[in-house]
Amino acid sequence: MHKKLIEIVDLTISSGSSSGTVKITPQAGLVIGCSVYQNDAANSGIVKASFKTDSGEEIVPLVPIEDLRSREAGYREGLMPLYLETGGKTFTFNVSASANFTADFNATLVLVYENDYTKNNC
Secondary structure, eight states, rough: OOOOOOEEEEEEOOOOOEEEEEEEEOSSSSSEEEEEEEOOOOOOOOOEEEEEEEEEEOEEEEEEEGGGGGGSSSSTTTTTTEEEOTTTTOOEEEEEEEESSSOOOEEEEEEEEEEHHHHOOO
């Protein structure tokens, strides 16, 4: 069976709101890193994101969302390193802002798995 190289998690926060959460149960495997891509929805406050286990353990604490962007330094080097064995667990991706969005905010969390390609070519 072919394992996925990446897992995509989309999150939308409606205009007039300041936070959103999505739960994900990724495939079993080793997640070597992540990045977050977002649209340019207006927000006068600070936008932060976190990634936690279903029991509340912080994998990525609530940090400014820019800390999770791709650093465009090469595929693997551009990721926020995680080295997380998913093991069929459920995780929560949360985005919170200190002010309400004035347009719909869209974010995509990309989880990257270890596999033969990432071991040998990145």
